[in-house]
Amino acid sequence: MLPPHQSAIGVVPAVSEQALVLTGVVMTTFENRFVRQQDLVPLDPLTSVSITIIGVGAIGRQVALQLAALGAARLQLIDFDCVDPTNITTQGYFAEDVEQPKVDATANQLLRIEPDLCVQTVRDRYRPSMATGEVVFCCVDSIASRKAVWRSVIASCRFWCDGRMLGETLRVLTATDASSREHYAASLFTSSEAQTGRCTARSTLYAATIAAGLMIHQFTRWLRGIPPEFDLLLNLLSSELIENNGQSTSNRYTGF
Numbered sequence: 079m080l081p082p083h084q085s086a087i088g089v090v091p092a093v094s095e096q097a098l099v100l101t102g103v104v105m106t107t108f109e110n111r112f113v114r115q116q117d118l119v120p121l122d123p124l125t126s127v128s129i130t131i132i133g134v135g136a137i138g139r140q141v142a143l144q145l146a147a148l149g150a151a152r153l154q155l156i157d158f159d160c161v162d163p164t165n166i167t168t169q170g171y172f173a174e175d176v177e178q179p180k181v182d183a184t185a186n187q188l189l190r191i192e193p194d195l196c197v198q199t200v201r202d203r204y205r206p207s208m209a210t211g212e213v214v215f216c217c218v219d220s221i222a223s224r225k226a227v228w229r230s231v232i233a234s235c236r237f238w239c240d241g242r243m244l245g246e247t248l249r250v251l252t253a254t255d256a257s258s259r260e261h262y263a264a265s266l267f268t269s270s271e272a273q274t275g276r277c278t279a280r281s282t283l284y285a286a287t288i289a290a291g292l293m294i295h296q297f298t299r300w301l302r303g304i305p306p307e308f309d310l311l312l313n314l315l316s317s318e319l320i321e322n323n324g325q326s327t328s329n330r331y332t333g334f
Contacts, residue, residue: 132157
């Protein structure tokens with residue numbers, strides 16, 4: 079047993095060698111927190127890219143949180159909106175976040191996960207004049223917005239992933255090469271073709287989290303040199319996952 083130490087507030091209880099060893103284990107584990115994912119998420123490529131997330135609502139916030147946990151080094155968050163009470167339920171914000179800009183509330187959580195993370199927040203709508211990273215996660219909620227972002231970043235973006243959600247139906251589109259870019263462009267249907275749904279059945283946190291996970295998986299495939307899937311459609315209610323890698327878009331995809 080080590081001798082007790084004096085402090086300004088009295089005697090600090092003695093600390094055993096075993097406790098010190100355990101403390102050392104905890105510290106080492108924290109320093110090497112990536113060890114259990116290292117064969118699936120290569121850290122060097124991950125930390126070398128700059129990542130932009132456009133829209134930090136239901137899906138975008140979950141994408142940001144997962145990237146911070148994975149070990150991303152540089153994140154840019156773009157969103158004009160503030161947190162409202164419904165966002166606690168559907169987007170995973172906290173009660174104390176209400177009325178705060180979403181980018182600020184999300185950045186605060188990211189820094190709790192990784193204090194050394196470099197986070198840039200942009201409290202505005204996306205504009206073509208904005209500089210973005212080479213990796214872009216598009217998490218906006220309209221086709222018009224997707225078109226505007228896509229057209230302005232296509233020349234500089236190496237990895238593009240678009241997450242869409244309507245109730246319990248999710249769609250994830252990824253573009254990294256000529257074929258997948260052509261396929262993605264074909265998915266940008268007109269607003270009049272968009273599917274509609276009841277406003278009370280459009281979003282849940284569990285669906286957003288699954289969509290974010292699918293998007294992050296496509297990103298880690300790309301980091302490992304594995305071609306991402308062009309187009310995934312997941313219907314949670316029917317437990318049906320459809321891949322559409324380069325085939326012509328079927329009717330079941332139209333408007334979503």
